[in-house]
Amino acid sequence: MPRGAKASATIYSVIETAKENGLNPFQYLKYLFEQLPQLDEPKDPQPLDDLLPWSSKIPLTCRVF
Template sequence: MIGRKNWLFANTPRGPKASATIYSVIETAKENGLNPFQYLKYLFEQLPQRDDP
């Protein structure tokens, strides 16, 4: 669980939302038995190549 004090280090108004998003992705990967680093690597490699409308 991420503590409330971690939000003190968000330098911009959009910082907490960005942090919450990445924490959510990491925790979801862990809950599904995936290696968070490998999952993020996969996402960062594959998402830019998608051709979604």
């Protein structure tokens, strides 16, 4: 699979998972792009778990009501 196709599939998956978890995909991606560079240890699973779309720690600004 070409890299571009894999990257597109990954982004599509993140967007669809965000929608299924009641998140606004644009706001969620914006939040991820703001938070990911600030992680002290990017391979530590706990901070990454807090960024998953089903985490209760996702801010209300990312949610659709």
